[in-house]
Amino acid sequence: MVNLQNQSRNGQDVIEDKILLEVNGLKKYFHVEKNQILKAVDGIDFTVLQGETLGIVGESGCGKSTTGNLLIHLLDKTEGTIIFNGLDMDKMTKEEMRKSRADIQMIFQDPYSSLNPRMRVKDIIAEPIKTHTKLSKKEINDEVNRLLDAVGLDRSYGNRYPHEFSGGQRQRIGIARAIALRPKLVICDEPVSALDVSIQAQILNLLMRLQKEFKLTFIFIAHGLPAVKYISNRIAVMYLGRIVEITTKNELFEKPMHPYTESLVSAVPLPDPTIRDKRERIVLQDDIPSNLNIPTGCRFHSRCPYVQDICKMKEPSLSELEKGHQVACFFPRNLN
């Protein structure tokens, strides 16, 4: 079992020893122009425990959103298994499938385009309840009010339309809709990237409060490390369709083992001018290779400062090098 000992306060008391989601060998290939195959997600394995927040970070195009979209069935997988709440999604009955769809919800990056502009806020929030339950009109209305309270919006806002709200408020609406069915798992795909800094903290704190209140499990996708670090218990780092490292957040930031993670952590601009000349930055020189033409061997080798011959020929597999710390690298850093 994964070591969650050195966890921060968030979620600590609600993380259970139960695996809610297990993903094995998950792949998504897209057939694109000129008969090429784009390997957006290329064989990933991970588990998510009940009540925890798993962060997924990595640069643009590495397959984060595709992973999320596979989990909510917005996309069909090319290969692999997804086991949710003990059930293999490929072997679910219709009823189990319907239930799992209600149990996994998503919050999107862009609160502007993900809300129907012609619907009132209360109808947006009520929509999933109407589709999935048999509650009466009155009951639905009460529930919508409770949800508005929960996300910190005035009940009277229910009668307005999305365009009347700021980005942060729209994100609150999106969150209310996502938790309306009391899902088990919520996938947050860059939920704060489009928001102002002062609003980002509001939304992060709101998500953490709701997690406790509604016993939610989160997958939190972002390419900004500070937000991911703040909200996650464990973090998976993706590179070109693969997970290259996965461990608890403190471990990841204190002793990153994959050279890519190491460079990511060293590259994050920190809000403290007194340390700027003292920090050692590992600057990656090359630009990112395309996922139409993934390098042989370790897919990071073309940018890796520590590359050796073997890295160009063999692909390292994700293995547990220390308890609860998995890395895919032949020459891991910071090993005890």
Add this chain to the structure above:
Amino acid sequence: MSEDKILLKVENLHTYFITETGTVPSVNGVSFEMNEGETVAIVGESGSGKSVTSLSIMGLIESPGKIVNGKIKFKDKELNKLQEKEYRHLRGNEIAMIFQEPLTSLNPLFTVGNQISETIVLHQKIDKKTARKQSIEMLRHVGIPSPEKVYDSYPHVLSGGMRQRVMIAMALSCRPYLLIADEPTTALDVTIQAQILNLMRNLSKKHGTSILLITHDLGVVAEMADKVIVMYAGQVVEYTDVFTLFREPKHPYTKGLLNSTPKFFETDEKLESIEGTVPTINDMPKGCKFHPRCPYAMEKCVVEEPQIMTRFPGHQIRCWLYEEGGN
């Protein structure tokens, strides 16, 4: 300090957009100075007027926008009195600008080399062959691998990081005194961002180029800036050196901003957040524009607008809390 030479002085700048639905006071009384060789960062929320301020300096405000009041002095020139022809010569020569999305500022129909050498030829009287050589040198200088190849490439085949480097190469090819960089790394990944920031820092050190850096990332500010301008709702609310700003922020908005930024290496932090929402033009509050969100707001803040004043040496603040220069 007495040797500091003022390069740019913006005084009481007002830039408004006069639209059918009303007047948008995007920049509403902005004043600041920057010295030669300095990097000054402007931070603030979306819509606070950062880009409009920089476009005003560049003379690129288009109708229905208009500088309705204020002065912009650059070296010995008063920019807002320049003829368009003089301005055009200044742009790309003495002042250069790079934007967030380099693809929109590069012409997709021409090769990278074509565009760089054109700028060089335009501003220095040299022949095409020399311009080509200089361009390739410049591309190499900004860390582009195989610059000869990139010289003949079209912008769309380059990655985001490469395009931004091309933009920087173009901007710097004429050795400007001032480089205005509007969110130059916002669209890029962290590792690429680190490269670009590194590049800008080195170029500024080497050539003494002043940089006006617009960003909403306090991490980027802390890494790059000598001084920081904090904007809120079209106004400067705080202006001081970077160390003072992070150590002792004074304006309640700046304090809130710093408290809502993850510190990253602290393990058990709790972020505070500034409650409420950023005001829009339609609900711009009277008095201090920050008062509806300010935890320290007093009666006076609701009715009367504070002016920006030097409250401590080298530290300007727009807030009633510091009326008597107290703490």
